Amino acid sequence: MSIVSAALVPAAPLLVPGLNGHTMPAPEVRSAALDAIQRMIDAGVDEVIVLAEAVRDGLFDSTAPWGLHRIGGLHFFSEAGAVFDQLLTMPLAIGASMLRDAGWTGTTSFHALERTMSADAAAEVGRGLETTKRSVGLLLLGNGSACCTEKAPGSFHPQADEFNTNLVAMIRQGNRAAMMELPTQGAAEQLSDIRVPLQVFAGATSGHRFLGSITFADDFAGVYYICATQLLDADDLRLHAASSR
Amino acid sequence: MTLQLGRGSFSDTDLLVMAIVNRTPDSFFDKGASWADDAAMDRVHAVIAEGADIIDIGGVKAGPGEYVSPEEEARRTVPFIAAVRAAYPDIVISVDTWRHEVGRAACEAGADVLNDAWGGVDPKLAEVAAEFSAGIVCTHTGGAEPRTRPHRVAYDDVMQDILTRTTALADRACSLGVPREGIVIDPGHDFGKNTWHSLEATRRISDMVLTGWPVLISTSNKDFIGETLDRPVDQRLLGSLASVAVTAHAGARIFRVHAVAETREVLDMVASILGTRAPARAVRGLA
Numbered sequence: 001m002s003i004v005s006a007a008l009v010p011a012a013p014l015l016v017p018g019l020n021g022h023t024m025p026a027p028e029v030r031s032a033a034l035d036a037i038q039r040m041i042d043a044g045v046d047e048v049i050v051l052a053e054a055v056r057d058g059l060f061d062s063t064a065p066w067g068l069h070r071i072g073g074l075h076f077f078s079e080a081g082a083v084f085d086q087l088l089t090m091p092l093a094i095g096a097s098m099l100r101d102a103g104w105t106g107t108t109s110f111h112a113l114e115r116t117m118s119a120d121a122a123a124e125v126g127r128g129l130e131t132t133k134r135s136v137g138l139l140l141l142g143n144g145s146a147c148c149t150e151k152a153p154g155s156f157h158p159q160a161d162e163f164n165t166n167l168v169a170m171i172r173q174g175n176r177a178a179m180m181e182l183p184t185q186g187a188a189e190q191l192s193d194i195r196v197p198l199q200v201f202a203g204a205t206s207g208h209r210f211l212g213s214i215t216f217a218d219d220f221a222g223v224y225y226i227c228a229t230q231l232l233d234a235d236d237l238r239l240h241a242a243s244s245r
Numbered sequence: 246m247t248l249q250l251g252r253g254s255f256s257d258t259d260l261l262v263m264a265i266v267n268r269t270p271d272s273f274f275d276k277g278a279s280w281a282d283d284a285a286m287d288r289v290h291a292v293i294a295e296g297a298d299i300i301d302i303g304g305v306k307a308g309p310g311e312y313v314s315p316e317e318e319a320r321r322t323v324p325f326i327a328a329v330r331a332a333y334p335d336i337v338i339s340v341d342t343w344r345h346e347v348g349r350a351a352c353e354a355g356a357d358v359l360n361d362a363w364g365g366v367d368p369k370l371a372e373v374a375a376e377f378s379a380g381i382v383c384t385h386t387g388g389a390e391p392r393t394r395p396h397r398v399a400y401d402d403v404m405q406d407i408l409t410r411t412t413a414l415a416d417r418a419c420s421l422g423v424p425r426e427g428i429v430i431d432p433g434h435d436f437g438k439n440t441w442h443s444l445e446a447t448r449r450i451s452d453m454v455l456t457g458w459p460v461l462i463s464t465s466n467k468d469f470i471g472e473t474l475d476r477p478v479d480q481r482l483l484g485s486l487a488s489v490a491v492t493a494h495a496g497a498r499i500f501r502v503h504a505v506a507e508t509r510e511v512l513d514m515v516a517s518i519l520g521t522r523a524p525a526r527a528v529r530g531l532a
Contacts, residue, residue: 013397013439021472070399072441090399146396153396155309191396 002240003205004135005043006230008171009033009098011052011091011141011193012223013071016098025220032216032227037102037139039213039229045137047107048099049129051197052091052141054112062108066093088112091141091193099139113196115188119180122196126203135240138201142194144168144224152222154191163190164224168217171228174210176202194226201230209233248459248498249426250299250380251357253337258521260493260512263299263339263501264292265465268321272306274466274478274503282325289329293336296509300333301360301501302326302351303341307436309392315346323350330355339382343391345369352377360384360501362463363391364414364433371418380427382461383414387437395437403442404449407432408456415458429499431461434488435468443469447488454496463501464488486511494519 014020015030024030041048066088088096092110099108113125129136144164147157157163163186170178179198187195209232216227232240248255255261266288270277279285289300304321305313313321326338339358340351348359348370358380361370365383374381385407387398400406411430418428430453432446443464453460464470470484471477482504489500489508493515502508516522 011397019441070401071397072403072439072445090397150309153394155394 002135002232003129003138003201003208004232004237004240005040005045006138006140006201006205006210007036007040008140008142008194008197008226008228008230009036009095010143010223010225010227011094012143012225013068013090013094014221016068016094019068019071026225029216029220029225029227033098034102035215036227036229037098037104039231040137040139041102041104043135043137043231045106045135047109047135048104048137048139050092050095050099050108050110050139050141051113051200052089052095052111053115053193053196054089054091055115056112057114058089058110058112060088060092060110060112064088064110066096068093068097095139095141111200113200115193115196116184117196117199118184119182119199122199123180123203123206126200127206129200129204138204140194140197140201142192142197144190144192144194144226145219146191146223147189148219148224149222152219154222157190159186160190160224163187163192164217164219167192167194167224168214168226171198171226171230172212172214174212174230176206176210192224205230208236247426248380248429249424250337250339251378251427252335253298253357255298258516258519259298259498260516261298261499262296262505262508262512263301263461263499264288264295264297264505265501265503266292266300266302267306268302268304268325269306271310272303273308282328285325286328286332289332292505293333295506297336297505299337299339299358299499300329301339301341301358302329302356303360304347305342305392307362307392309394315344318342318344319347319350322347323354326351326356327354339380343367343370345373348373348379349376352379358382358427358429361414362431362433362436363389364410364436365417366391368417371414371421371423374418374427375422378424378427380429381418381423382429382431383411383418383458384431384436385411385433387433389437395435395439398437398439398442400442403438403445404452407446408452411453412456412458428458429461430456430458431463434462434464438469440469440472443467444473447492450492450497451495459499460492460497461499461501462489462492462497464492465502465504482507490515
């Protein structure tokens with residue numbers, strides 16, 4: 001298998017229509033997130049692997065039920081009668097809902113990644129991603145600092161701006177080395193949950209060239225959202241196509 | 246259950262108004278209106294005249310902000326508690342604190358109730374309540390640290406979590422020797438909760454009432470009301486009063502509020518609807 005594309009979107013409950021009240025509070029973020037997912041899909045993927053930080057590791061397949069009742073969304077379930085203790089974690093459920101809304105119905109697997117995982121361990125997870133499919137897209141869920149303003153969930157952190165600027169630069173450049181150097185403690189202090197998914201991406205795509213593009217990067221309600229895609233470089237893509245004939 | 250909050254004894258049908266008096270320069274609603282000693286005492290005079298049963302004095306804003314040491318918190322609250330006690334020997338005084346050092350000093354100055362709004366984060370606070378035979382408010386925060394905001398918090402069943410945690414705190418206080426009739430539970434609106442969670446806690450408040458512990462409601466001007474009605478902090482009175490009416494009708498006993506006169510009137514109406522208070526005047530059709 002080969003990773004041909006990736007999308008990065010926030011795992012923010014407020015991006016789920018209905019869960020955020022009568023009116024979408026950040027429609028531009030949701031639009032950019034769905035656009036990033038669409039670009040990932042349009043790269044010709046035949047499987048999507050969804051990656052998000054969690055309290056503990058977990059692996060779920062396409063049939064895993066999901067629900068958003070734990071954050072108050074009583075009527076948001078993938079199917080009636082879902083068994084609660086088998087539900088996807090909240091960030092993965094948000095990923096599932098956005099994939100659905102982007103029109104994706106293909107094979108999907110969901111990886112919950114322990115948020116304290118080291119960079120090396122995350123890269124190892126990336127190298128070990130297994131699938132029977134030929135062309136895979138990664139959906140990375142997470143945000144930058146959640147400490148951008150005084151009213152932010154984590155209140156203001158003086159290093160928030162620097163953290164976000166670095167994050168945007170490494171994602172725009174597809175700089176996997178920089179992703180691997182994202183600090184565990186620093187990300188935790190910023191209430192950022194994107195470190196481990198980015199490092200899994202770095203491990204999974206090592207040795208290949210990716211081109212990054214960002215469709216949204218700004219803070220909303222004190223949380224820095226980035227919507228972006230990473231697409232396999234055209235030359236690498238031709239090599240991949242030739243090898244899979 | 247009959248309430249005994251320090252020197253204050255209340256019957257089963259009393260609906261009590263707990264008036265907020267902030268000794269802070271930066272609280273979310275009044276933004277320092279009672280920071281100065283004179284202003285604070287003026288507010289005490291006013292809220293007692295408006296029908297407050299309990300004066301709740303706090304020295305640290307609930308939200309994130311500048312660090313306030315226990316010494317500074319005590320400096321803000323304890324002398325003022327002593328002054329209120331001197332002025333009103335019979336009024337029930339509560340201190341809003343999570344710190345046992347502050348709670349102890351407050352009780353020594355005359356406080357009757359320890360309003361533990363951060364839900365047992367300092368386990369010694371309940372020991373202080375027992376030592377002084379003070380009342381204690383056992384609040385649900387979902388395990389949140391003091392002065393933090395919720396960030397994507399999740400509960401399998403928010404009311405079940407509220408019940409489990411608050412009754413555990415109440416049982417522990419009781420086992421430590423806090424008078425049973427002085428223990429109160431509080432669902433902790435907005436604390437460790439998003440708006441959906443706080444609405445559900447309000448909707449299911451009767452589950453808390455059914456535990457037998459008296460229930461305190463602290464919804465006044467909070468963000469879940471602002472988000473629900475899309476109102477800024479200075480336009481949440483009607484939403485606050487609606488939450489008071491609904492929870493009072495469901496059996497809650499104490500209402501911690503900024504707007505005392507309005508809340509008193511709502512509670513009087515609810516009490517009359519419940520049949521526990523006669524109308525002020527009943528002439529219609531009776532002449």
